[in-house]
Amino acid sequence: MTKKVAIIGAGAVGMTVATYLKRHTDYDVLVFSSDTHTAYSQCGMPFVLEGIISEFPDLIVRPPDTFIEMGIDLHLNTEVRHIDAKSQKVISDSGVFEYDHLVIATGSTPVIPPIPGIHLSGVFTLQTLSDGMDIKFNINDNSRVVVIGADGIGIEVAASLVRRGINTTLIGTLAQVLPLTLDPDMASFIEQHLISMGIRVMTCTSVDSVNGKQRVESVSAGGETLPTDVVIVTSGLKPLTSVARKAGYDIGTTGGIVTDEGLRVSMDGEFQDNVYSGGECAQVFDLITGSPVISRLGSAARRMARVIGGNLAGKDAVYPPTLSPGVVVAGHLVAGSVGITSHTAKVHDINIISGSSKGYSRAGYYPGAMPLFVKLLFSKKKLVGAQVVSSEGVKERIDALSLAIRMGAEVDDLLDWETSYSPPVAMVIDPVTFAADDAKNKMEGIA
Ligand SMILES: Cc1cc2nc3c(=O)[nH]c(=O)nc-3n(C[C@H](O)[C@H](O)[C@H](O)COP(=O)(O)OP(=O)(O)OC[C@H]3O[C@@H](n4cnc5c(N)ncnc54)[C@H](O)[C@@H]3O)c2cc1C
Known part of the structure; x- marks a missing residue:
């Protein structure tokens, strides 16, 4: 008899596993999602708020019908309430279904800080397409918006709103923006840019209360009362693991589902051959620190899905x-990072020597050349982290440096790094080389 794979979650991981299995195996595939929509780009949502992409449904990469045509048994608006691991059944809003293999891809849920008034009408999170539609419906060009949380999503949302001409305040509790991915010196370039765009940036600031009768009217923060029509909370995410936890699967120190290198989940310390997890609900390992982490990236989710699909197809992925x-x-600015920051290094007692440089994205004389800032972090000469801020050429450098870290590159390898050049796209010597130079000088006690 054909084996059944039940997938909980129809997001980046769930639907990638489902389509992979339909292309490469003859499993029966059932997918359950509490969401109304599937196969849309969460990553594109801030840019709909700006108006670059007209409507939220434009982010749907494949309509549900295409999955049904592929033979995937897709249950939208259907929450899985319970997994009976012993009898291999999922208990969902649409019934009880047996499975041979299970994939838990439930993603994460926004953390709502315990602020008085946070549940007033007019306070939103941005996790699903429906969230995005609600926000869009509730803002207009005269709205005053407070974004709580100064990490990636908060920054992209604030930048998108202000570019639409909306009065926008960005509030973060720490002393810098992007605290999870950038060192303070690199983050300051982003903060200055956000301010120059017209965003009021309030770092080191906790929101004391969200005020209003039924609907938000103001936000109290930093000793001020800010008249506010809409609040968008982007102050953190936690893995959505309640169903997995109740079923007895192990939950790690990060709050994510414990997985092994093949993304199998464990129960009482024993990894199960027929149950997998990936994406924002799964705990994986950091290459530099060796510690458990959650990778909150669409790119990581897709890669994990391919590993799960591959293993279900009989590979050893x-x-x-x-x-x-x-x-x-x-x-206009892009902030890129890979590996660890100085803060993470400190937490893990890793001694760091860093090198920084300021160059340009094109030859300095070439029209459109923009400042390009690089910071490289080395531990015992080995590259362990890199940060790049500029208007162009950031992703390419971060991706190259990602490979360099994975290959174990040392400072001398970066000094030997041969780079291509033409004035409209590069400096003759890449700013990464200057940052490596700076670090090498520090290592040799020259600077
Ligand atoms: C606004 C925003 C911008 C982003 N920008 C970027 C970016 O630029 N680059 C990048 O790399 N990443 C970005 N990300 C992150 C990226 O989108 C996520 O890491 C990725 O989508 C996670 O995939 P996932 O499958 O783990 O979770 P999700 O895609 O969230 O899917 C989880 C699924 O599980 C379902 N579910 C949960 N519990 C149950 C249950 N009990 N029963 C049934 N269904 C359930 C949900 O309904 C959902 O369908 C962004 C995220 C957001 C929100």
Whole structure:
């Protein structure tokens, strides 16, 4: 009899596994999702708020019908309430279904800070397509918006709103923006840029309360009362693991589902051959620190899905420890990072020598040349982290440096790095080389 794979979650991981299985195996595939929509780009949502992409449904990469035509039994608006691991059944809003293999791809849920008034009408999160539509419906060009949370999503949302001419305040509790991915010196370029765009950036600031009768009217923060029509909360995410936890699967220190290198989940410390997890609900390992982490990236989700699909298809696929390379687009600037930051190094007692440089994205004289900032972090000469901020050429450098870290590159390898050149696209010597030079000088006690 044909074996059944039940997939909980129809997001980046769930639908990629489902389509992979339909292309490469003859499994029966059932997918359950509590969401109304599937196969849309969460990553594109901030740019709909700006108006670059007209409507939220434009982010749907494939309509549900295409999955049904492929033979996937897709249950949208259907929450899985319970997994009976012993009898291999999922208990969902649309019935009880047996499975031979299970994939838990439930993603994460926004953390709502315990602020008085946070549940007033007019306060939103941005996780699903429906969230995006709600926000769009509730804002107009005269709205005053407060974004709580100064990490990637908060920054992209704030930058998108202000570019639409909306009065926007960005509030973060820490002393810098992008605290998870950038060192303070690199983050300051982004913060200055956000301010120059017209965003009021309030770092080191906690929101004391969200005020209003039924609907938000103001936000109290930093000793001020900010008249506010809409609040968007982007202050963190936590893995959505309640169903997995209740079923008895192990949950790790990050709050994510424990997985092995093949993304199999464990129960009482024993990895199960027929149950997998990936994406924002799964705990994986960081390549530099060796510690468990959650990789909150669409790119990571897709790669994990291919590993799960491959293993279900009988391969011996491995998800190696991650470096989580990421880019955030803040108006005209792009902030990229890979590997660890100085803060993470400190937390893990890793001694770091860093090198920095300021160059240009094109030859300095060439029209459109933009400043390009690079910071490289080395531990015992080995590259362990890289950060790049500029208007162009960020993703390419971060991706190259991601490979360099994975290949174990040392400072001398970066000094030997041969780069291509033409004035409209590069400096004759890449700014990465200057940052490596700076680090090498520090290592040799010259600078
Ligand atoms: C606004 C925004 C911008 C982003 N920008 C970027 C970016 O630029 N680059 C990048 O790399 N990443 C970005 N990301 C992150 C990326 O989108 C996610 O990492 C990725 O989508 C996670 O995939 P996932 O499958 O783990 O979770 P999701 O795609 O969130 O899917 C989880 C699924 O599980 C379902 N579910 C949960 N519990 C149940 C249950 N009990 N029963 C049934 N269904 C359930 C949900 O309904 C959903 O369908 C962004 C995310 C957001 C929100």
